[in-house]
Amino acid sequence: MTTVRETDDTAASLRAAMVSELREMGVLQSEAVATAVATVPRHLFATGERLEAAYAANKALVIKRDEQGHAMSSLSATHIQVVMLEQAEVEPGMRVLEVGSGGYNAALLAELVGKTGTVVTADIDGEIVKRARACLDAAGYGRVQVVLADADGGVPEHAPFDRIIVTAGAWDIPPAWREQTSERGRLVVPLRMRGITRSFAFDQVGQDLVSASYRLCGFVPMQGSGAYTERLLPVADGVALQVDDQRQAFDTEALAVAVHAPRLEVWSGVSFDLPDELELFLVTSTPQMVMLHGSKALVDQGVLAPSVLRGVPALVAGGSFAYRTKRPNEETGGFESGVFAHGPEAEFVAAQYAELLRRWATDHRRRGAARIRYVPMPEGSAVPSAQIVAKRLGALEVSWS
Incomplete structure (x- = not known):
């Protein structure tokens, strides 16, 4: 039989281990937050869960x-x-x-x-x-x-x-x-x-x-x-676009044909790293960037790259699209950024996308390079542009240093 004391002792031990893990991850910056995490019994807010799950640093319940x-x-x-x-x-x-x-x-x-x-x-x-x-x-x-x-x-x-x-x-x-x-x-x-x-x-x-x-x-x-729901726009079996702006229009029939057309590969010659920073740069660089989602079946068939499995920024122009991928390359520090493009304008969208990859790698490849300003505006008046993300009640202005 497990006693309350045994549960408390185990929880305290797991809590201390979680604090140590968070320190190793580099997310704990202040002693005040560390002390709070070491004090609050998280398992009492995770009723019905195992203690190990309650104190897993990276697990949402x-x-x-x-x-x-x-x-x-x-x-x-x-x-x-x-x-x-x-x-x-x-x-x-x-x-x-x-x-x-x-x-x-x-x-x-x-x-x-x-x-x-x-x-x-x-x-x-x-x-x-x-x-x-x-x-x-x-x-x-x-x-x-x-x-x-x-x-x-x-x-x-x-x-x-x-x-x-x-x-x-x-x-x-x-x-x-x-x-x-x-x-x-x-x-x-x-x-x-x-x-x-x-x-x-x-x-x-x-x-x-x-x-x-x-x-x-x-x-x-x-x-x-x-509440707000982005559009999930089906393109072909196993392919969809996640679209932020409800007003954007797409030629889904042409894009469906492009998915299974031969792909164009363009390699940027620059390093692939800090993917979360790169992703933010890509989606705030042009209003034509949407998120491309693809199925594992299409990845396994070699139709699409693995980057589509969790969603990847994709540049769409008419019946063509381009998205980011990577390959091993020791000359660029381990991996090299590249572009896969499909459709009749594949060369055009691939060149645009590759230029964005190079610009980020040359000018902004570090943490904290973006500065974001939210500007309140009359409802519906914000207009999207290269570095303006339109919202209903305002706009996000994004600048990169």
């Missing part, structure tokens, strides 16, 4: 699924929660709003703000709110306030907030989040754009939001008023 089996709410991996907490730079005494309630992250925030601070966690799902409340109480964090709300409107009755941390994939930034931050306020949000998601740490500069901090992440999409 699904809390609730819809009727189709898609995740609606999850306990995010500690790794990404730590990344966002480090981006937030929470200090004792702060007022913090968490958008999306799993309970565990709110407990970490409670440790960071201390007894003089305030943590409010909000969720649109009453079942999730009830669960978060029960888990927080069981773990000894009764002082955290749990609110049922569509967080697209913020939580005005508890505002202003020194930090707002969003733990769901947002497609846009509603005015309430900007309006409910204090003068020293910071918004940390996983923002979806052109098929990818990055966690940005935005500070207010006049009416705009500016971020030089961004990290790779993945979250279940926002529900409620802020």
Whole structure:
């Protein structure tokens, strides 16, 4: 029979090991966050899971699924929660709003703000709110306030907030989040754009939001008023385009023919590394870039490269498309970036894509080269361009140094 003491001892040991792993991964930057992770009993927020799963640094745990089996709410991996907490730079005494309630992250925030601070966690799902409340109480964090709300409107009755941390994939930034931050306020949000998601740490500069901090992440999409679904446009059996802008039109019949046409290979002569930075550069370099998804069957047949399995930025022009691939090449440091292109304009789109690869490798191949500014605009007025990602309520302006 397993006793409570044995469970507590095992959990404490696994928690310490998780902290060590997070240090080795380089995501733990501050002692305050490390102490919080070492203190909060994560397993009490992962009811029904094995202790080893609860304390796996890179494992997200699904809390609730819809009727189709898609995740609606999850306990995010500690790794990404730590990344966002480090981006937030929470200090004792702060007022913090968490958008999306799993309970565990709110407990970490409670440790960071201390007894003089305030943590409010909000969720649109009453079942999730009830669960978060029960888990927080069981773990000894009764002082955290749990609110049922569509967080697209913020939580005005508890505002202003020194930090707002969003733990769901947002497609846009509603005015309430900007309006409910204090003068020293910071918004940390996983923002979806052109098929990818990055966690940005935005500070207010006049009416705009500016971020030089961004990290790779993945979250279940926002529900409620802020919900937005990208188009998944079938092209051929086993091939689809994930499209951010609902207004874009594509010649799917011509693209379907191009998929099975002979492919053109163009090699850039530059190194392939830092794929998450390269991906962000590609999707913010032209509005014609969409995400190409392909099946394993087509990869196994040699029709498409393995990069399509998880989605890869693809440049589409008429009935032609080009996308990134790689090959071993010691002369470029291990791997070389290249382009596969299909269709009657394959040479044209391949040349454009290869030039982007070379430009990134020559001018921007490092972490933190992008600067992102969110500019509020009248609804629907933003126009996409080379470095402007249009949103409903504003635009993301992306510059590279």
